[in-house]
Amino acid sequence: xxxxxxxxxxxxxxxxxxxxxxxxxxxxxxxxxxxxxxxxxxxxxxxxxxxxxxxxxxxxxxxxxxxxxxxxxxxxxxxxxxxxxxxxxxxxxxxxxxxxxxxxxxxxxxxxxxxxxxxxxxxxxxxxxxxxxxxxxxxxxxxxxxxxxxxxxxxxxxxxxxxxxxxxxxxxxxxxxxxxxxxxxxxxxxxxxxxxxxxxxxxxxxxxxxxxxxxxxxxxxxxxxxxxxxxxxxxxxxxxxxxxxxxxxxxxxxxxxxxxxxxxxxxxxxxxxxxxxxxxxxxxxxxxxxxxxxxxxxxxxxxxxxxxxxxxxxxxxxxxxxxxxxxxxxxxxxxxxxxxxxxxxxxxxxxxxxxxxxxxxxxxxxxxxxxxxxxxxxxxxxxxxxxxxxxxxxxxxxxxxxxxxxxxxxxxxxxxxxxxxxxxxxxxxxxxxxxxxxxxxxxxxxxxxxxxxxxxxxxxxxxxxxxxxxxxxxxxxxxxxxxxxxxxxxxxxxxxxxxxxxxxxxxxxxxxxxxxxxxxxxxxxxxxxxxxxxxxxxxxxxxxxxxxxxxxxxxxxxxxxxxxxxxxxxxxxxxxxxxxxxxxxxxxxxxxxxxxxxxxxxxxxxxxxxxxxxxxxxxxxxxxxxxxxxxxxxxxxxxxxxxxxxxxxxxxxxxxxx
Amino acid sequence: xxxxxxxxxxxxxxxxxxxxxxxxxxxxxxxxxxxxxxxxxxxxxxxxxxxxxxxxxxxxxxxxxxxxxxxx
Numbered sequence: 001x002x003x004x005x006x007x008x009x010x011x012x013x014x015x016x017x018x019x020x021x022x023x024x025x026x027x028x029x030x031x032x033x034x035x036x037x038x039x040x041x042x043x044x045x046x047x048x049x050x051x052x053x054x055x056x057x058x059x060x061x062x063x064x065x066x067x068x069x070x071x072x073x074x075x076x077x078x079x080x081x082x083x084x085x086x087x088x089x090x091x092x093x094x095x096x097x098x099x100x101x102x103x104x105x106x107x108x109x110x111x112x113x114x115x116x117x118x119x120x121x122x123x124x125x126x127x128x129x130x131x132x133x134x135x136x137x138x139x140x141x142x143x144x145x146x147x148x149x150x151x152x153x154x155x156x157x158x159x160x161x162x163x164x165x166x167x168x169x170x171x172x173x174x175x176x177x178x179x180x181x182x183x184x185x186x187x188x189x190x191x192x193x194x195x196x197x198x199x200x201x202x203x204x205x206x207x208x209x210x211x212x213x214x215x216x217x218x219x220x221x222x223x224x225x226x227x228x229x230x231x232x233x234x235x236x237x238x239x240x241x242x243x244x245x246x247x248x249x250x251x252x253x254x255x256x257x258x259x260x261x262x263x264x265x266x267x268x269x270x271x272x273x274x275x276x277x278x279x280x281x282x283x284x285x286x287x288x289x290x291x292x293x294x295x296x297x298x299x300x301x302x303x304x305x306x307x308x309x310x311x312x313x314x315x316x317x318x319x320x321x322x323x324x325x326x327x328x329x330x331x332x333x334x335x336x337x338x339x340x341x342x343x344x345x346x347x348x349x350x351x352x353x354x355x356x357x358x359x360x361x362x363x364x365x366x367x368x369x370x371x372x373x374x375x376x377x378x379x380x381x382x383x384x385x386x387x388x389x390x391x392x393x394x395x396x397x398x399x400x401x402x403x404x405x406x407x408x409x410x411x412x413x414x415x416x417x418x419x420x421x422x423x424x425x426x427x428x429x430x431x432x433x434x435x436x437x438x439x440x441x442x443x444x445x446x447x448x449x450x451x452x453x454x455x456x457x458x459x460x461x462x463x464x465x466x467x468x469x470x471x472x473x474x475x476x477x478x479x480x481x482x483x484x485x486x487x488x489x490x491x492x493x494x495x496x497x498x499x500x501x502x503x504x505x506x507x508x509x510x511x512x513x514x515x516x517x518x519x520x521x522x523x524x525x526x527x528x529x530x531x532x533x534x535x536x537x538x539x540x541x542x543x544x545x546x547x548x549x550x551x552x553x554x555x556x557x558x559x560x561x562x563x564x565x566x567x568x569x570x571x572x573x574x575x576x577x578x579x580x581x582x583x584x585x586x587x588x589x590x591x592x593x594x595x596x597x598x599x600x601x602x603x604x605x606x607x608x609x610x611x612x613x614x615x616x617x618x619x620x621x622x623x624x625x626x627x628x629x630x631x632x633x634x635x636x637x638x639x640x641x642x643x644x645x646x647x648x649x650x651x652x653x654x655x656x657x658x
Numbered sequence: 659x660x661x662x663x664x665x666x667x668x669x670x671x672x673x674x675x676x677x678x679x680x681x682x683x684x685x686x687x688x689x690x691x692x693x694x695x696x697x698x699x700x701x702x703x704x705x706x707x708x709x710x711x712x713x714x715x716x717x718x719x720x721x722x723x724x725x726x727x728x729x730x
Contacts (some may be wrong), residue, residue: 048724055721061671101668108694219695220662233674288670289693296694 001098005091008041012087027081031073034083042069042090059240061283065093068279071272072631079269089280089635096639100289103646107297110653117171117190117211119155123147137206148198157188157209158200165196172214173585174306190214213577217310218303224311228606232291235614236284243282243621250625251275270627277624280634281617290609290645297652298602305655306585307595314581317564318599322544323535324493324592327528327558328500328507330551331568332481332514332589337400337473340456342379344469380405382469386461388414389427389436395554397459398425400473421554422501422524424459435462438503442467455505474506480590482514487593491600494544497535499528528558536562549592550580566592594655602652609645616641660701661708665691665719666727676726679718685711698728 015033039046042065049066057063072086121134125147132147137155140146145161148154154167166178169191178194181187187200190211206212251274255266295312302309309315326332377385387405390398391414417427423444424437435445436459442449447462449470456474460467485496498519500507507521520531532548539546548555548562556579559565567580568587577583584591620637623629629637667673673693680689680698685706690699700715702708709730716728 051724055724057675057722061669097669104694108696219697220699225690236671236674284671285669288674292670292692292694 001094004041005094005098008037008087009091011037011040012084012091016084027077030081031077031083034087035073038069038073038083038087038090041087041094042066045090045094046070059244061240061285064240064244064279064282065090068276068631071276071279075269075273075276085631089631092635092639093280093283096635096642097285099639100285100642100646103643103650104289104293107293107646107650107653110300117153118215119153119189119211122155122206123149123152140202140206142202142205145199145201148193148200150193150195150197152193153211154187154189154191154193154198154200155209155211156200156202156206157204158186158202160185160187160198161201162199163196165198166194168192168194169586172210172306174304175586214308217308217577217583218299220310224313226295226312226316228316228603228610229291229295229312232287232610236288239287239617240282240284243278246621247275247278247282250278273631274624274627277629277631277634278621280631281620281624281637283638286638286642286645287613287617289642290613290649291606293646294602294606294609294649294652297649298598298605301602301653301655302595302598304653305591305594305598307591307598308577308583308585309595309599310581310583314564315599315602317545318547318582318596319603320543320545321493321547321564321596321599322542323495323497323539323546324488325497325499325532325535325546325548325558325562326516326589327548327550327555328498328502328510328519329475330587331478331549332484332498332516333475333477333510337397337457337475339383339400339404339471340474341452341454341472342383342469343452343472344377344379344382345467377468382461383471385429385434385463385468386436386459386471388412388429389417389425389434391427392417393419393425397457397473401459401471422526433464436460438501455509457502457506475510477510477513478587478589480588484589484593485515487590488596491593491596493596497531499523499531501525501528525554525557528555529561532558532561547582547592547596549589551587566595568592598655601655605648605652609648612648613641613645659704659706659708660699661712663698663700663712664729665696665698666729667691667693667696667723668725672723672726675722676719676728679722680715683711683715683718686715689715 015037045062046066048062049060052060052063069086069090072089073083076083076086119137122137122140123132123146124135124140124144125131126133140156146156146158150165160181160183162183164180164182166180167187168178170176171192172188172190188210251272254271255268258264259266295315298315299309299312309318383401383405387401390401412430415428417425419425420437420441423441424435426433426435435441439449439458439460442460442462445462445465447465447467449460449467452458452470452472454472456472459471459473461469461471488496495518496516498507498511498516500519500521501523502521504521507519511519523531532546536546545563547564547566548558549566549568550559551568559567559579564582565580566582566584567577568584582595584595616637620629620634624634665676667676670693673691676698677689677691680686680691680700685703687701687703689701692699700712702711712728712730716730719726719728
């Protein structure tokens with residue numbers, strides 16, 4: 001193609017040089033000479049145009065170019081023998097097409113390189129020879145042990161059985177600091193093993209592994225088209241026929257008016273020339289290419305930063321977000337609770353009330369005996385029972401309770417476990433009914449409970465309907481949470497709301513620390529949906545959008561209800577990847593603000609491209625109709641606009657410093 | 659039933675034409691062509707044989723855009 005363009009261009013220059021306009025030569029010989037470069041550069045367009053007509057595709061751009069250039073040649077033959085223009089138009093058009101193909105291919109590659117987390121093979125140790133064999137990761141069964149050498153990608157999710165290393169997770173999270181892992185740690189596919197040799201026991205199939213899921217998500221992302229994309233395709237579908245019809249009108253009516261009404265010369269040639277200029281401008285590709293390319297680059301840039309957006313429509317919505325609702329636990333706070341105090345309900349006051357739990361986990365026997373004199377349970381016994389009841393729960397509170405009592409997996413019998421969402425858990429432990437939950441649960445059961453003087457989440461415990469005491473756990477605000485709130489305000493978010501199931505004092509403390517002015521506490525999961533619905537109704541009037549940020553645990557209904565559901569810390573959590581529209585690969589709250597900023601930048605570029613390309617085209621149409629623009633300008637309008645729009649679109653890929 | 663197919667086409671407007679042509683093919687409930695990732699996602703109507711329908715989709719696409727390819 002490039003060769004054809006160069007050859008035709010050289011020939012055209014040579015012809016112009018050796019054949020001055022007044023050269024003594026038959027005009028048909030002259031045409032024949034000029035037709036050579038024309039056919040060299042444009043023969044495929046003519047063939048395609050012909051085939052297009054056969055299939056009834058009249059508004060095919062090949063057809064448009066063919067008519068425009070052939071028409072120009074015919075006019076030149078009839079009037080002035082200057083064929084250069086027609087050939088040059090074809091030349092520029094082909095150059096533009098070539099460049100467009102190059103630019104699109106290039107950006108396609110650079111974006112897929114970014115998401116280069118697809119592992120090509122897995123190493124399996126041959127049982128007999130001990131040598132490593134490379135196999136297709138699809139064939140590795142769950143529970144197999146794979147070997148990951150330094151510099152290789154981890155192909156499948158699993159647990160390290162041998163070795164330690166640093167992992168580069170940047171392709172997944174955008175985080176450049178390597179993560180250290182050792183035996184017993186879970187690793188996810190797509191990370192690059194930087195130094196040590198790792199043996200990994202796989203816990204999932206390849207297709208279910210993180211890398212495959214993410215790739216799937218990213219590759220299908222731009223199938224969900226945004227309003228702007230749909231607008232531009234619809235516009236293009238109308239635009240081309242409309243311009244063609246007006247070209248026809250331009251060729252016929254003004255000369256007729258001249259002839260019949262004004263009784264002047266019809267000037268057919270001039271008007272047909274203007275009509276042909278219209279045809280050149282009517283090519284839709286410059287319009288159509290830049291918008292999906294901008295979105296594609298935006299989505300690609302976001303995934304490079306560890307933000308997976310499931311479709312360009314969500315990118316668009318994200319840019320219009322006016323209100324961000326956070327579910328406190330796991331997003332603003334770490335969601336890793338620590339037991340900060342254990343208070344069994346003693347009749348006598350005990351001097352050990354505020355004993356910190358770290359003493360407990362050392363299993364200090366002396367300490368234990370000290371406590372045995374209390375009328376109720378000892379600290380340890382209380383914790384023991386609580387941990388048992390929470391044995392099967394996935395709630396973050398449950399895991400912290402289990403963590404605080406490391407000997408949980410003993411031979412106590414736990415039966416009839418019943419999780420009451422928003423209340424707590426009831427279970428039979430060694431034949432005793434133990435209820436562990438919040439004050440609401442106690443109220444429900446008609447059990448008398450009392451407040452605690454410490455702030456934190458209070459977990460009440462009742463045994464066989466008798467109040468047995470409470471455990472205080474507290475949650476720590478995440479690093480960057482405070483900055484995230486102020487960054488969001490910078491990004492144009494008007495309102496930040498925090499929702500939590502926790503008690504008011506806890507919520508108040510967190511909100512104050514982070515600079516959040518609006519929060520709703522003591523909400524059941526259903527209550528969160530109601531609060532979000534209220535906000536949604538409020539913002540529906542003002543056209544603003546609402547984003548909900550959750551950690552993907554227990555908040556799927558709200559995630560799907562909000563205009564954009566953002567799930568945090570999705571490394572390995574399928575539920576979050578499924579339910580959310582935007583997935584943040586690590587759990588940094590700052591990424592929420594970044595996602596909105598990326599979306600805004602991308603949408604800015606999209607609008608620039610839409611206004612710019614449509615604007616230039618309309619301007620050229622106007623100038624063309626008035627006879628101020630010739631075909632040269634028309635083809636520059638077509639190719640030039642496309643080039644600028646494509647280069648502008650690539651800008652959406654650069655997201656590092658926003 | 660939904661399936662995704664690789665395609666080859668060299669301009670965005672042509673990709674749009676393919677999308678329209680594919681969506682019009684009998685047996686196809688909805689079709690979406692992504693020019694940037696060169697993929698066509700097709701949702702079939704119930705009880706349709708994906709292979710046969712895709713053959714028709716390919717033919718229809720070829721009609722509107724000579725240069726395209728749908729890898730079935």
